[in-house]
Amino acid sequence: MRYKNFIKDFALVLVGFVVAFALISFIPVPLPGGSVVLSGKQYDDFKEFMKLLQIKSILTQRYLTEVDPDTLYDGAFKGMAASLNDPYTVYMTEKEYQDFMTETTGNYAGIGLVVSADENGNIRVVSPIKGSPAEAAGVKASDIIIAVDDKPVSGKDLDAAVAMMKGPAGTMVKVTVTREGVDQPISFNIKRDIIKLETVSYEKLEDDIGYIRLTMFDEHTDEDFSNAVKKLKSQNVKGIIIDLRDNPGGLLDVCVNIADEILPKGTIVYTEDRNGKREYSYSDDRSLGLPLVVLVNGGSASASEILSGAIKDNGAGTLVGTKTFGKGLVQTMYKFDDGSGLKYTIAKYYTPKGTDIQGKGIAPDIVVELPKEVAQMTDIPRDKDTQLQKAIEVLKQKMGSR
Known part of the structure; x- marks a missing residue:
């Protein structure tokens, strides 16, 4: 059993807490094989840990049905992360961690939805993945998921709801x-x-207009984007439209690489942590060298907002569409030795001009709403895509003025 030696292991860890000088009061704690001296703060931590073990002992010995101790510990770890009320800070079991990593590095079986917990505690669709079963069925960005297989779900059950929507290829989910x-x-x-x-x-x-659509930022997107630009330039395009609509984001370093290829020398993005420490990402002297228009909407989130914000603040292109999603938080991953993991928020990111977009989004330079009847379509014809048509119009003006 994964946690059967927790008490023994914890006793050994406590030995490392012994200190050689007095900062505050010290308390002797009896342990198997001897005693260890702890500071007051360390003793408080020890008491809380012992409470966790007491709860585990009570439930495993007295609960109505047999209880798996591993499930109890996983629940405790998940609860600790959930107590921060940050939907992006999550403890993951080994399987959940593997599934999460697969979504940014390979293929997985599911329905192809990117979702997030919103400020009202709902599960909101950021976007369906292009070509996915969810998109084909008609699920739209900004839909609120209220049930999966007739079981009510909410933002506090985000991980569970996502797990319910995944499953073997060929099976059904409502x-x-x-x-x-x-x-x-x-x-x-x-x-x-x-x-x-x-x-x-x-x-x-x-x-002579080049069109590139980015549906998310995974580990190969920057390389594929670079190849797309090269191919379009070889076809003598005179301007480019980058479509970031319903792109939920992805890997920050991949987004920065793409921005570096587009922008002239300058700031791409900077992050700021709890201590006010800033880290900047910069672009070099290379740039796209062509007129540029970027399409955005309410499904453009996270890394999409970094890219569109950098383009807007650097004057490298014109944003057309509607306000973006508004996710300006940076997460990192910690993998534990047993294969489980912790995803947690470490900083906010800001556009080059210092705009904090968390919960606010980025306003486009030119606002264009899709007609209501068009927005409901699963596959929008180009002649009815008013946002794309406006992007083409704006790009032609840019190309003609060169």
Whole structure:
């Protein structure tokens, strides 16, 4: 059993707390094989840890049904992270950690939704992944998920809800949402499939315009973006549209690499931690060298906002669409020896001009709303995509003025 030697191990750890000089009062604590002297603060920590072991002992010995101690400890660890009321700070079991890492590095089976807990405690769809079963079924960005397989879910159950939506390819799951402007909840019966993370697509449009869509930032997106730019330039495009709509974000370093390829020399983004320490990311002298328009909407989050904010603040392009999602927090991962992990928030990020977008988003230079009837479509025809049409119009003006 993973935790059967916790008390013995903890006793050994306590030996390391012995100090050679007095800062505050010291308290002797009897342990198997002898005693150890702890400071008052260390003694308080010891008492809390012993309470955890007491709860575990009571539940394993007296609870109505047999209890797995590992489940109790995992619940305690999850509760510690959840107590911060930060939906991005999460303890993960070994399987959950493996699943999480797969989503940014490979393929997984599920329905292809990126979700987040919002400020009201709801599970909000950031965006469906392009080409996913969820997108094909008609789930939209900003939908609120209220039930999975008829079981009510909320933001505090985010991890559990995500786990319920995953499963073997070919199996079915029922997802129920509420949608702004629709009176009754909408239910979707969705067949799970392998979600292929192909994050970059591109093509040459009419009038020598290059179009690149980024659906998220995984470990290969920067390389694929660079190849797309090279291919489009070889086709003699005179300007480029980058589509970040419904891109929920991803890996920060990949986003920075893409921004570096686009921007002239300057600041891309900076982060600030709890102590006010700032870390800056800079672009070099290379730049895209072509007129640029960037499409954004309420599903453009996190790394998408870093990229669009950097382009806007550096004057390297024009943002068209609607206000972005507003996720300006930076997380890091800690992997434990047993394969479990902790994802936790370590800093806020700011655009080059110091804009804090957390909960606010980035306003585009030109606001264009999709018509309501068009926004409800699963696959929007280009001639009805008013945001794309405006981006083309703006880019033509930029190209003509060169």
